[in-house]
Amino acid sequence: MSPVNEETAVVSSVATSISIPSTSENPTSVPGTVMSSTTQVDDQGLEIPLGMCDFITEGSMGFGNHSENLPDSIVQIGLTGSYLPIIAEHWGPTSGLQVLVVGQVHGDECASAFVVNELRQRPPQNFGLWLIPTLNPEGHFRGTRTNGSGVDLNRDGLAQDAPETKALMAFTELVAPDLTVYLHSPLNWIAYFNGSLAKSVGSRIVNALGMNVLYTSGTNPPESAFLWQGQADVLPGHQSILIEMPSISTKEAPAAPNRSPDSFSTVEKVSVFASIVRDTLDEAMKELE
């Protein structure tokens, strides 16, 4: 049995012991037959679990690769506490500017899957993309904001209690991206952190989406630091953008703070949003080459 198969066996046994809670805050229409299959397997044998984002509403999707394209490389950057693999894919040019996109941090946030899908359907031409489809496969599988141990990864940037956070920081140090883009939902705003590249690219995305205002991402105290603070700790001066998308469904991210009517959208509108983000990112990088 190869190492990959042994790992698959572990993942399968863990996965069958977890079930997505069927509460008023989560979709009650999660098909049990689909959940019992638990995972999608790509050609490299690494798995992204199915989860609430695959089923939350008609037309929704999770973080598996739905395109006909394959990345030029795929690596396992860590394991969750339940031994689910955390993967990163590389797409596009291997030289020049490299951008890390973290598709999902909170497991109950689903809109970002549409940006992940756009980037795989139409890989970037003007920058190299390191894509972590989901940093929180346990949360995605369970339908929770936190990981399986109750850690909010985006308050763990410096404490680094979670294996997911440790994996992201080690990977940041390893590949030293020029920019990181974090995808969240459902608050419908965009922010930048730590420098002119992030501000420039963030402004372009804001303008393309007709949002008008670019916010700053901010910092938290060390005990609840954001992930971008942790990145700047391991890679001094590291710049990032935070894209808070509107939700694809009112069932998405029920615990998110500061919701407003702008927080809610539809699969159709989020698909357009995602396409604009992908195109604007690629255009911005062309000018910065």
Ligand SMILES: [Zn+2]
């Ligand atoms: Zn979030």
